[in-house]
Amino acid sequence: MQEASVFKGTAIYQQITELDSVYTGIEDEQTEWKKVTPFHCPSGCGSCCVDFEPDVMEVEALYLAAWMLHHQKERAxxxxxxxxxxxxxxxxSGCAFFDPESPYHCTVYGGRALICxxxxYTxxxxxxxLGRWKPCKFLPENAEDGGEHRKRQYSSAELQERFGATPPLMSDITARAIAIDPGTAGKRYPLMEALAIALRRLQLALRFLDAPPEPDSPAPDFPRPRAV
Ligand code: SF4
Structure with missing residues (x-):
């Protein structure tokens, strides 16, 4: 993740880079699924964000914080x-980054959380x-399958039979993200709360990086986010 390059050499950079690989993997797997599924999010929908604020792991908050410091510094x-x-x-009522007036809705799209x-498509x-899949409850009645199977749950076997593929699975992807920092055991915090802590961590890291310690002095130990 190019936006995090200023943190190169720190544990923070390592974690953000690992999460970036997880995010890239999601995109790759979803791209394959999108090629075969008849269910696609309608353009400009955003309904899943309206009444929802994501809970995030520390590493997700660090990723978003690094993205914001690069692209939206004043806002951060x-x-x-x-x-x-x-x-x-x-x-x-929901995610503070949701813009109801914008056709794209998410105002932090490049740094958005894992669940987002x-x-x-998961x-x-x-x-x-066994894997299974249910189309999004916000899909309109005129979804591409004519609405007939819109709210059904499909087994992996059915998906293979109908579409010749299955979507990526949420639990598998989440396990990959948790493995980046297993010490936190995937503990999650409300997005804005975690983001403020992550921004403070990044600012502190930048202070150390701007003024590196003397060669023989111990490496700085970045504080852990407070528990909630
Ligand atoms: S961060 Fe973006 S995608 Fe995620 S809930 Fe908020 S507005 Fe939606």
Missing amino acids: LSILDGSFVSPRPDPD RLFG GDRGKDG
Whole structure:
């Protein structure tokens, strides 16, 4: 992730880079699924973000924080000084980065959280451990299959039979993200809370990187985010 290159040589950079690989893998797998599934998110939908604020792992917050410091620095700093203004009139109702007026809706798309990348084109595992998939509940009645199977759940076997492929599975992708920092055991925090902590960590890291310690002095130990 080019936006994180200023942190090269730190553990933060390592984690962000590993998460970037996970995100790239999601895109690759979803691209294959999108080629065969008849269910596609309608252009400009964004319904899954309206009443939803993601809970994120520390590494996801670091990724978004690095992206914002590169692309939206003033906005990122406004989160730290308390002057951040959400583009939505009801920021307590869902994600504060959702812009109802924009046709693209997400205002931090390149840095968005893991779950935001999974909506719509990812399946899960049932109690039997097998993959399954249900079309998004926000798909309109005139979805490409005519609405007939819009709210059905498909087994992996059915998907293979009908479409010759299966979507990536949420649990498998999440496990890859958790493995980046297994010490946190995938613990999650509300997005804005985690993002403020991540921004502070990155600012502190930048201070150390701008003024490297003397050759024999111990490496700085970056503080861990507080638990909530
Ligand atoms: S970060 Fe973007 S994609 Fe994720 S919930 Fe917020 S507006 Fe939606």
